[in-house]
Each structure stands twice: as structure tokens, then as C-alpha cells.
Amino acid sequence: xxxxxxxxxxLYPMPVTxxxxxxxxxxxxxxxxxxxxxxxxxxxxxxxxxSRRHYTNEGIRENGTFSVNIPAEEMVVATxxxxxxxxxxADKSALFETFYGELKTAPMISECPVNMECLLYDTIExxxxxxxxxxxxxxxxxxxxxxxxxxDPVKLKPMLFEMGTKRYWRLGDPIAKCWNIGKTMKGK
Ligand SMILES: Cc1cc2nc3c(=O)[nH]c(=O)nc-3n(C[C@H](O)[C@H](O)[C@H](O)COP(=O)(O)O)c2cc1C
Numbered sequence: 001x002x003x004x005x006x007x008x009x010x011l012y013p014m015p016v017t018x019x020x021x022x023x024x025x026x027x028x029x030x031x032x033x034x035x036x037x038x039x040x041x042x043x044x045x046x047x048x049x050x051s052r053r054h055y056t057n058e059g060i061r062e063n064g065t066f067s068v069n070i071p072a073e074e075m076v077v078a079t080x081x082x083x084x085x086x087x088x089x090a091d092k093s094a095l096f097e098t099f100y101g102e103l104k105t106a107p108m109i110s111e112c113p114v115n116m117e118c119l120l121y122d123t124i125e126x127x128x129x130x131x132x133x134x135x136x137x138x139x140x141x142x143x144x145x146x147x148x149x150x151x152d153p154v155k156l157k158p159m160l161f162e163m164g165t166k167r168y169w170r171l172g173d174p175i176a177k178c179w180n181i182g183k184t185m186k187g188k
Contacts, residue, residue, distance in 0.1 A: 013160035013169055018082055019048050020067040020098075020107040021059030027093045027107035030056045031083030033161040035068060036131075044136040045121055049129050055087035060132050063105040064120040068134075069112035072145075072157045076168055078111075079159065101138040113142040113156055 014033040021028060034049035046068065050057050060066045071079045078095055085092060097110040101117045108115035118134025145155040153171055160169040 009163075012164065013162045015070065015158045016079060016083075016161040016168065017048075018069040018071055018079060018109055018112060019050070019056060020069060020109065021056045021065070022063055022105050022107055023055060023059035023087060024062075026091075027098045028056050028059055028087035029069075029082045029092050029096065029107075029109065030054055030087075031079055032068075038133055045133055046116070046118065046136060047131050047133045049126075049131045051129050057130060057132075060120060061123075065103045065106040066118050066120065066132060066134055067106040067108045068116045068118065069109040070114040070156065070158055071109075071112050073159050073168070073170055074157075075111060076159060080168075101140065103137055108140065113145040114151060115140040 012033075014035070016031055016033045017035050018029045019032045030050075032048050032050065036047040036049070038045035038047050048066070048068065050060075056066075082092060082095070087093075096112075098107045099110050100107065101115075103117045103119060106117040108117060116136045117138045117140075119137050120132060121135050122133045124131040124133070141151055145151055147155065157170065160171070161167075162169055
């Protein structure tokens with residue numbers, strides 16, 4: 001038996017990120033779980049879905065750039081704080097050490113093991129949210145989270161956000177190899 005749930009989005013858990021932008025010349029960071037992969041290939045486009053109320057949006061519009069930083073689980077307190085406090089009435093610029101890459105105006109967080117700086121490609125307006133699509137122009141990774149030059153999720157320890165009970169989770173164990181385990185069905 002299936003229970004009818006109405007239009008409920010069940011795409012959780014999602015990795016939680018810290019999105020950064022300079023607002024009036026000062027870095028501001030907010031927690032964002034609604035991140036999407038738009039064009040996987042060359043170039044790489046990703047999206048962030050932000051409520052219109054957020055302060056960070058002003059900086060993305062102002063500079064046409066933003067960053068997506070992946071915090072590790074040790075950063076849970078500061079990450080959650082960035083999801084509670086608004087830059088409109090709290091200064092979040094000194095919470096982290098900020099660095100800049102080739103775009104010069106997309107602030108990135110040194111303490112996050114993975115950082116992507118994005119050039120704004122397009123903005124899609126929805127009734128309550130705006131989705132900013134950015135082209136990834138540069139990615140910076142701590143060597144400590146790499147294995148064979150790939151980001152190793154076991155080393156990275158990303159946090160997964162779940163809407164139902166509003167909690168952060170960590171990754172479990174791998175199940176099987178992708179583009180591989182399915183081959184065992186061949187001939188069936
Ligand atoms: C775990 C978590 C995930 C969040 N994900 C999103 C999101 O995907 N989109 C969004 O608009 N707000 C999201 N928020 C809320 C914003 O991070 C929050 O309202 C923030 O204070 C806005 O900051 P700003 O006004 O400085 O931009 C999330 C909050 C938390 C705690």
C-alpha cells in the first residue's frame with residue numbers, strides 16, 4: 001500500500017554546502033543544500049536554489065560570481081550557524097579564513113576541504129526562490145582529501161542534510177561499483 005503524500009520533495013539527503021558571495025565588498029556565507037548539477041562535462045555548470053530573502057543573493061547579482069564550498073563534518077557548528085544567521089544582521093565575514101581564486105570576487109573558505117568558484121551564467125526566477133546557475137571556473141581541494149587525484153568522500157567527510165527530521169548525517173558504506181554491477185544482468 002502506498003500513502004499519497006501530495007507534492008512532497010523526497011530528494012533528501014543532499015550534501016550541505018556553504019555558498020559564498022561578496023556583498024558590498026565583504027564576504028558572506030550561507031548554508032545551502034539545494035545544489036544541482038546542470039551540465040556535467042565541459043563546461044561544468046552547477047546551480048544553487050536560494051530564497052529571495054537571503055542577503056547572499058545581493059552579492060551574487062552584484063558581482064556575477066559565487067562560490068560553493070564543501071564543509072567537512074568537523075565544521076557542523078559553523079555551517080549550521082551560517083544557515084541560521086543572515087548577513088543582513090550578523091557579520092559572517094570573519095567566521096572563516098577567506099581566499100580568492102581567478103575570478104577575484106568569489107570568496108572561498110580555506111577551512112572547507114573543497115571549494116569551487118563560479119561565474120554566474122544564468123538566473124532562473126521562481127515564485128519564492130531564485131536559482132543561480134554558475135559555470136565552475138576553478139576548483140581547489142585540500143590534498144588531504146584526495147586519493148589518486150579524485151576527491152575521496154571517505155577523507156572529505158561531507159555532511160548530508162535531511163529535511164524530514166532536519167538532521168545532518170554522514171556517509172555510509174559503499175554498495176557496489178557504478179557502471180559496473182549492472183553488467184551482471186547481461187543475458188538475463
Ligand atoms: C542545513 C541547511 C541547509 C539550507 N539550505 C538552503 C537552501 O538550499 N536554500 C536556501 O535558500 N536556504 C537554505 N538554508 C537557509 C539559509 O542558509 C539561511 O536562511 C541563511 O541564514 C541565509 O543567510 P544570508 O541571509 O546571509 O544569505 C539552509 C539552512 C540550513 C541550516
